Amino acid sequence: MCVQDLDKGDHVNLIMDGMSTPINEQTTGIEFYQKQREIVALRVNGELKDLDTDLAALPEGTQVEGVNISSDDGLNILRHSATHVLAQAVQDTFPDVNLGIGPFITDGFYYDFGNIDAVTPELLKDLQKKMQRIVKEGQTFRRRVVSEEEARVELADQPYKLELVTTKGSDADGASVEVGHGELTIYDNVRRNGDVAWKDLCRGPHLPTTKLIGNGFALTKSSAAYWKGDQNNDGLQRIYGTAWPTKDALVAYQERIKEAERRDHRKLGAELDLFSFPEEVGPGLALFHPKGGMLRHNVEEFIINEHMKRGFEIVYTPEITKGGLFHTSGHLPHYADTMFPPLVADEERDAEGNVTKAGQDYYLKAMNCPMQNLIYRSRGRSYRDLPLKLFEMGHDYRYEKSGVVAGLTRMRGFTQDDSHIYCTPDQAPQVIKELLGFFDDVLSAFGLSDFYLELSTRDTEKNQDKFIGSEEDWAEATRVLQEVCESTGLDLVADPGGAAFYGPKVSVQAKDALGRTWQMSTVQYDFNQPERFGLEYTAPDGSRQRPVMIHSAKLGSVERFIGVLTEHYAGAFPAWLAPVQxxxxxxxxxxxxxxxxxxxxxxxxxxxxxxxxxxxxxxxxxxxxxxxxxxxxxxxxxxxxxxxxxxxxxxxxxxxxxxxxxxxxxxxxxxxxxxxxxxxxxxxx
CATH class of the missing domain: 3.40.50.800 (Anticodon-binding domain)
Structure with a gap:
């Protein structure tokens, strides 16, 4: 996509591919791109704007770019526009509906509604027909800036919208907004005769007209939800859909979904007698049958051997430990919601069963690093011992909500091929570089060679209380990870706010046979736990120094990796992995x-x-x-x-x-x- 400069003189010129195009005083993006129907919005100095933006009113030096409907931004705008059409159809069916939020998501969109009937397949069909009529009407999306008071008046019958206006929360896009820190805007859906058909509090931008949604959309499913995702709030009905630039693109997507369903590892696991998820065991916990057990053995044997080749030393740690260990590591203060509730052990009772001595709280471990720290600390270490590479197939447990567990890909009990490398700060870049090469070797061996890197960092504006450590330590750790990643030549994508509480991380995002992206290998730079556990080594000058701790998992979770492999190969595992060859x-x-x-x-x-x-x-x-x-x-x-x-x-x-x-x-x-x-x-x- 070419970038265009707006220069003001006696008139404004739009520079495209070296050509100067005059801009009249009232020229909008719609007029300028009237022969390019695929352009649906503008990017003005990097910020997305509606296509009806007045180009002549922009200041000198403004960079303007047309947004193609097939681009990532264009698809998001298309899908968010479709949410407004959906909400209009729902409000037409249920006039007393309470409107929630309606963001675009990967490959689609959803909108949350309160005070409506349970959504049935028949209702979805009726709503889709109403959406088709709205699309054919060619309603125009028009943006209005409103004051807080005006917004309250216009949305007086919408309690969720009023909450968004009057408190820090989310707008209709699901994006953060705070009154007094930016414009409040309402988008009207306007019919050709000038009547306002519908409106919503929204940041935008949107398509110029509903006609551009065309026939490439469909409603897909519904589910229960809660206002702001909090189960203590009102229960809502969430309606999902998908939207694409053309009918052919929609059909291609629907075929991919059918293929994904055919490859679902839970379905194949039952058909091929690999694994199962009995209700008697509980959600998020799997049983591996003999053939699945052999498949798992093959995967684990491979990864253990690959660690041994690279100088890692195998350790074993228990699956339960006193809670104090996780206080030291910082996991209980920062990670407790994801850990199973404690078990009480070691208490003493008298003959009548009364507790005479309080017991210790014990926790199922959610991660292996605290115990490996104790192994490091068990004796004195010299700089000559570093880098020290410890590795285990650690059995971990995390208290995921039952509603989010999903077969092998989101579990409560799982196994990590977890390693921790203790090294000097100077050694860290080379250690990380070698780990990235290790990741490449492993994923390529399993046929997952199409991947990119994602760098998760601390968000400097939000959730500061989620992270521990100084600004200087975070900056240094982030710098090292970024420089090493960039040296590989692989694509590197930023993920602000996605870091672990103790340090930034890099994850490998691998694509499967259907083009879906899965997080696989991870490497994390940790300067916090060595400090919290008092880890030291003797430097060449005899001083006591603090090592750096590099966390990494190559498969991530063994179970999840097997789930991904099952879908990637549609159950037809390569001969070297297959349970029966x-x-x-x-x-x-x-x-x-x-x-x-x-x-x-x-x-x-x-x-x-x-x-x-x-x-x-x-x-x-x-x-x-x-x-x-x-x-x-x-x-x-x-x-x-x-x-x-x-x-x-x-x-x-x-x-x-x-x-x-x-x-x-x-x-x-x-x-x-x-x-x-x-x-x-x-x-x-």
Missing amino acids: ARLIPVAEAFDDYVDNVASKLRAHGIRVEVDHSDDRFGKKIRNASKEKIPFTLIAGGEDVESGAVSFRYRDGHQENGIAVDQAVEHILDVVARRVNDVEGERLV
């Missing part, structure tokens, strides 16, 4: 001994093999192997036995006949050893 199927019972001998040869080389000696017909055995997504199905009949061969049948239906047994074994071993991650790469030819 090969299945032998005899064409008839007469060939049972032959396939058993072939299976023995494969097992002797460590290949995970099954032989189907069931009473099922041959065709069903083949279908079963396909449904279970077995990488290599080896078939043997009379001709194969006579020639000492087998026939290969692959997951994509491709088949190769008459392959000598030794060649078949060698091929499977080669594919497994090379960790081939694509289906075509598993073929012999």
Whole structure:
């Protein structure tokens, strides 16, 4: 997108690609871009504005850029405009509705409503039809600046809007607003005859007209919600939708959603007998079945070996500890809401059962670093010991709300491949650089090589009480992480306010086969815990110095990683990971001994093999192997036995006949050893 300069002289010129275009006194963005329907808003000196902004009124030197509806900003404006159309349709259906907020979100939007009936699929259909009529009307979005008093008068029948006007809170976009610190604006939806059809307190910007929403939108679902996300507040109905620039783009999105549902790891976990989530166990806790257990073992064995290759030392720490440890680390003061309530132990009672001595509070651990700090502190350390690399497969527990747990991707009990490197400040940049290389090696091995980096820092304007440590320490830690990340050449995205309470972090955001982004590996620079635990090392000059602590997890959570892999591969795991790597199927019972001998040869080389000696017909055995997504199905009949061969049948239906047994074994071993991650790469030819 080209940037345009506005220069004022006798007239204003708009400079685009080196060409000077005169701007008349009343020229707006709508008039200037009238032949470019894809331009739906302006970016004026970096700030998004409505397209009807008066260009001639802008001061000299103003930088102006057209916003394409297909850009990220354009899509957000499209979707937020659709929320206003949705809210208008709802208020037309329920005149006494209490309007909440209606932000755009990834791939869509939602709006919260109070004082309406429960949302049914039938209601969603009716609302979508009303939205279509509003869109076809071509209502104009018009922005008005209002005073606080004017806003109160106009929104007198809307309690949530009044709260947003009179208190620090969120506007209709879900963005922070404070009265007296910026303009209050209302957007009117105006019909062609000049009548105001609907209005909402909103920061904007919006599309010029509802017509630009077109037919690329759909309502998708509804859910319960609470005003401002607080369960102590009013219960609301939240209606979700999606919007795209064209009908084709909407259909493509809907197809991606269907594919995502087909790949849902919870569905595949049941179909492939990998894992389950019984109600008797509780939300956020998984049971791994034998095949899922083997898959998990393969993942854990790989990551443990990769740590060992890089000089990490394995440690083990208990899953429960006295609460004082988490006070020392700072987790209880800053992280208590995410930890399970304490258990009381060590109390003493008399014969009647009365407590005679108070017990200690014990907590399930939510993280491993405090205990690894104790291992570091267990004896004196010299600069010659650094960097010291400790690593464990730590079993952690976090008290996630039952409404947010989701299969393996959001759990209450999980395993982290958690490491902590203790080093000098001078060593930290190299340590972090090596960790980023480690992340690349690991994710690439699993076929997740498309990723970028995200730097999470302390927000300097909000939530100051969330973070501990001095400005100087935060600045230095952030500088080191940023410089190392930039040196990799990978894309780096800022995430203000997303840091852990004790220090900034970098996370790897990896894309799966559907283009969805998942947070995977993380590295955090911690200057706080070494101070809180009194960690020291003897420097070359004999002085006692404080080490830096570098947290990292390569997979993140093992369970979550397996959930992502399951969806990425749609359950068809690469042969090196698959719980069952090969299945032998005899064409008839007469060939049972032959396939058993072939299976023995494969097992002797460590290949995970099954032989189907069931009473099922041959065709069903083949279908079963396909449904279970077995990488290599080896078939043997009379001709194969006579020639000492087998026939290969692959997951994509491709088949190769008459392959000598030794060649078949060698091929499977080669594919497994090379960790081939694509289906075509598993073929012999």
